[in-house]
Amino acid sequence: MKKTKLMKIVSDPKMISGIHNYCDKWCERCRFKTRCAVGIMDLEDKKQDSKELDLNSPEFWDKLHGIFADTFEMIGEMARKNGVDVDAPIPEEYWIQKEKRDKNAREHVCAKASWKYMEMVRKWMDGSSKDFEKKADELMKNISMGLPNKNPEKDALEIKDAVDVIIWNHTLIHVKLMRAVQQIFEDEPEILEDLPKDYDGSAKIALISIDNSIKVWETLLSHFPEKEDEILKMLSLLQKLGRRTELEFPNARSFKRPGFDE
Ligand code: SF4
Structure with a gap:
């Protein structure tokens, strides 16, 4: 998923902020699936090519790598905006x-x-x-x-x-x-x-x-x-x-x- 798309989902006013922190992660059965950024991403994933859902295919791992990279970049940007040095070594x-x-x-x-x-x-x-x-x-x-x-x-x-x-x-x-x-x-x-x-x-x-x-x-x-x-x-x-x-x-x-x- 592209970073811009991820940002668009997260900033949609319909989304309930933080809902995914206190749920059972059973998105398939969740009544808030269309109001949760994680649920929406799950729905988007289901629409993708089946190769991207197959754990044994390189496409799956490429996609996962892309999501992690985008998410880390977004977190890094937000942290830097708030004056946090994300590159500082952990003591x-x-x-x-x-x-x-x-x-x-x-x-x-x-x-x-x-x-x-x-x-x-x-x-x-x-x-x-x-x-x-x-x-x-x-x-x-x-x-x-x-x-x-x-x-x-x-x-x-x-x-x-x-x-x-x-x-x-x-x-x-x-x-x-x-x-x-x-x-x-x-x-x-x-x-x-x-x-x-x-x-x-x-x-x-x-x-x-x-x-x-x-x-x-x-x-x-x-x-x-x-x-x-x-x-x-x-x-x-x-x-x-x-x-x-x-x-x-x-x-x-x-x-x-x-x-x-x-
Ligand atoms: S859609 Fe999934 S992650 Fe989001 S609140 Fe529901 S169960 Fe949790």
């Missing part, structure tokens, strides 16, 4: 402190529990392929028999949606919680003290993802009652993680996300 002390903060963040209870959940989901999905195949056969059989009081198409859609939501969110919860806990170990400039906290915004996304995941695990439980023990473990971990996140970030639920909470 070594910064990296030492960052390493310390990252280590503390990885040890945080929310980071550990969300990592554990992510691993559990991956293992569960890998180990459940046979159960999904069995369920698909059962639903196909029901469709062909046309049994009354059964709605196999609806069941299939429900299961697919539940799996999509779980897969999308299982990494997002960890990523957002890591971002939130990393920030609580950072020193805050005095000037920002009274402003809403970015870590509350990140924690809110994690909480919403946890809520959505709980809902769809319950749906899966109704379709796979034979997997009750495993699903209940997942639910229990998510509920504990949600409670702990609320405790660590008491203002997260009331954080106002641009667009979504206005």
Whole structure:
């Protein structure tokens, strides 16, 4: 995408500034897709030649390289206009402190529990392929028999949606919680003290993802009652993680996300 086009999108008054900072990045399902610069760029990308969407094609990497180069140039220009020396070297002390903060963040209870959940989901999905195949056969059989009081198409859609939501969110919860806990170990400039906290915004996304995941695990439980023990473990971990996140970030639920909470 050309820099001028990028600038045009960003400066369109319809765009909601900063909306992409506090969302789940699931643009395909987002109701603000046409009011978010990232969403518009995603739509534009979908219109491009399929070669540009193929990770194995040189066109894809050329395009990505172009987007990064344009974006860095734009950021550089804005920073210079505001008197920031973007070429100044980063002091070594910064990296030492960052390493310390990252280590503390990885040890945080929310980071550990969300990592554990992510691993559990991956293992569960890998180990459940046979159960999904069995369920698909059962639903196909029901469709062909046309049994009354059964709605196999609806069941299939429900299961697919539940799996999509779980897969999308299982990494997002960890990523957002890591971002939130990393920030609580950072020193805050005095000037920002009274402003809403970015870590509350990140924690809110994690909480919403946890809520959505709980809902769809319950749906899966109704379709796979034979997997009750495993699903209940997942639910229990998510509920504990949600409670702990609320405790660590008491203002997260009331954080106002641009667009979504206005
Ligand atoms: S706000 Fe919506 S369109 Fe924009 S990045 Fe987030 S999910 Fe995508």
